[in-house]
Amino acid sequence: MKASPADIDRTRGLEERTERKQASVYDNVTRQFDKAADLVKLDPNIRKILAMTTNEIIVNFPVKMDDGRIEMFTGYRVQHNSALGPFKGGLRFHPAVDIDEVRALATWMTWKSAITNIPFGGAKGGIQLDPFKYSYSELERITRRFTFALGNNIGPEYDIPAPDVNTTPQIMAWILDTYLSTMPPHERQRCTHVVTGKPIESGGSLGRDKATGQGVVFTIEEWAKDNGFELRGATYTVQGFGNVGSWAARLMNQHGSKLIAVEDVSGAISNPDGIDPDDAVEYASKNKGLISGYPKAKPIDRKTLLQTQADIFIPAALENQITADTAPLLKVKLVAEGANGPTDPDGDRVLQQRGIDVIPDILCNAGGVIVSYFEWLQNKRSEFWELEEVDCKLHKKIVSAYARVRDTAKKFNTDWRTAAYIVALSCLERVYKERGIFP
Ligand code: GLU
Numbered sequence: 001m002k003a004s005p006a007d008i009d010r011t012r013g014l015e016e017r018t019e020r021k022q023a024s025v026y027d028n029v030t031r032q033f034d035k036a037a038d039l040v041k042l043d044p045n046i047r048k049i050l051a052m053t054t055n056e057i058i059v060n061f062p063v064k065m066d067d068g069r070i071e072m073f074t075g076y077r078v079q080h081n082s083a084l085g086p087f088k089g090g091l092r093f094h095p096a097v098d099i100d101e102v103r104a105l106a107t108w109m110t111w112k113s114a115i116t117n118i119p120f121g122g123a124k125g126g127i128q129l130d131p132f133k134y135s136y137s138e139l140e141r142i143t144r145r146f147t148f149a150l151g152n153n154i155g156p157e158y159d160i161p162a163p164d165v166n167t168t169p170q171i172m173a174w175i176l177d178t179y180l181s182t183m184p185p186h187e188r189q190r191c192t193h194v195v196t197g198k199p200i201e202s203g204g205s206l207g208r209d210k211a212t213g214q215g216v217v218f219t220i221e222e223w224a225k226d227n228g229f230e231l232r233g234a235t236y237t238v239q240g241f242g243n244v245g246s247w248a249a250r251l252m253n254q255h256g257s258k259l260i261a262v263e264d265v266s267g268a269i270s271n272p273d274g275i276d277p278d279d280a281v282e283y284a285s286k287n288k289g290l291i292s293g294y295p296k297a298k299p300i301d302r303k304t305l306l307q308t309q310a311d312i313f314i315p316a317a318l319e320n321q322i323t324a325d326t327a328p329l330l331k332v333k334l335v336a337e338g339a340n341g342p343t344d345p346d347g348d349r350v351l352q353q354r355g356i357d358v359i360p361d362i363l364c365n366a367g368g369v370i371v372s373y374f375e376w377l378q379n380k381r382s383e384f385w386e387l388e389e390v391d392c393k394l395h396k397k398i399v400s401a402y403a404r405v406r407d408t409a410k411k412f413n414t415d416w417r418t419a420a421y422i423v424a425l426s427c428l429e430r431v432y433k434e435r436g437i438f439p
Contacts, residue, residue: 023344025104025319031345033107036421039412046432050110050425053103054087055079057125059149063142066135075127075146077153077161078106082121083431084113086157088369090164090197091171092126101319102126105164108340109369111362114424116401118373123159125150131166143171147178154179156194156379162372163197165242165318169209172198193379196372205375207390208368213247214391215367215398216314216338219359220252222402223334227357232256235310237332239263240317241284241291244338244365248314249277261300261308263317266292268305306330315342322347330356337361343417352415360417362424363398363405370397 030051037047057077062070076099079087089109092102102124110122127146131139147154154161163172175195180188198204207214224231234257238245241264249259259277261270264284269275275297284291292299300308309331315321316338322330327343327350334357337343341361343351351358374390377383401423409419 023320023323024100025341026100026107028320028341028344029104029107032417032421033425035345036418036425039414039418040422040425042425043429043433045437046429049432050081050428053078053080053106054082055153056099056103057150057153058099059146061145061149063138063145065138073127073129073142073146075125075149076102077125077150077159078102078123079153079159080106080122080124081110081428083428083435084110084121085119086121086155087123087159088113088120088162088372089122089124090126090162090368091167091175092124092164093129093131093166093171094126095128095130096318097126097128104319105340108362110428111421111424112366112369114427115363115405115420116366116370116397118370118397120160120369120373123161124164125161126164126167139171140174143174144178147175148182151182154194156191156376160193160372160376161195162368163243167197169197169199169202169204172196172204173202176202193376196375197368198375203375203379205371205378205390206385206387207394208371208375209243210247210251211371211390211394212244212338212365212368213249213251213316214394215370216244216248216316216336216364217251217255218367218395218398219364219402220312220334220336221255222399222406223336223357223359226406229311229333233258234312235260236312236314237261237305237308237310238338239305239313239315239321239342240339241280242316244368245314245316246277246281246284248316248336248338250281252312252314253277257312260310261305262291262297263302263305264291266290268300268302269294269297270300270305270308271297303329312336315339317342320344322351324350327351327354330354332356334359337364340365348415348417358416359402360405360420363401363416363420366401367394367398370394 059075105124113120172195179194192203238249258274306329312334313332314336319341322343324346327347336359404423405420409416
């Protein structure tokens, strides 16, 4: 049986990867980092440390396919920094996964944890594959064999994976089970926090599924308060209708805001009178997870989506979508980055020149890793928190991170992405200065 998109809850990004492949995502990280490090006059020694990753693990491993063939896969885990706590970050299953992308994503995780004051470092990983080409049981074997290949490079107090593009709670359950199966029996029960984003019954947290989208909406609420902007009746567009995009769309709808255009890998649709996100999710769940053909909206092309006049644009797909070419098309007041790295430095410059506000990814989409932290804590303490408790704690964390970034942007008279970097770099600089370098 081939896995249907609904089975593995794909984060439907735009598949226009050729352009992205030419532009290094890690190069974007370096440019963002250099700008902030110069502005905050980061200690040159600490700058050297943070400009590099700590460990880069590449594993090639064989998996038996349903027809008896053996296929080789390449998996990655990049551990950027662990000064603030264990390495932490998701695993992505996508054909475009490569060392450059994983390096960038791992580095962003370090900044994300630092900005939000959670005791984690940064890591990211994944397998270069198109998960939709494999059956459910093949995906299980691929996941388990990858986990086995990573071995002690992951661990509950060392490096903790989580979901990312095209990876689901079910995949996290297979990682958990494989990891525990390699432990001596009496040690298994104290290791369930080796991975987060698990199904609830396997030790997951309530609220983790919607956490990234929820965090996006909490930061938009703060922006609206700061700007005297009324969310009721406001219009928004969403790029990517996977976990992050669909949850952000649904939660914005609860504010009385109106979704007027949305895009996934199957195409883009629009309806100026509003698209009901819950209804669109329901439709997609019966349409192989895709929104194309949704009867209550008309199909539009990708460029038209970007040109749609709206108050808020939520990119929730892949990297390098807002560039020097596409940023001039946007007709919005705010870009709230649900995706990691959707805007490249040239795109950023255009948005700044045009006076479009940006809530940067490392702040805007931090809700996922924040609730991963809560899941990790619950597992360690054998606790199970109510949804209200999770939501309330997430709100507190992300709102205070938002305030830190806003205040830093004012203090340094800079854009919010640079301000977010300054918050993270300053925190890491303090820690390195306190602890010193061994030996
Ligand atoms: N993959 C998510 C991110 O990019 C979540 C990571 C986590 O929960 O560790 O932030």
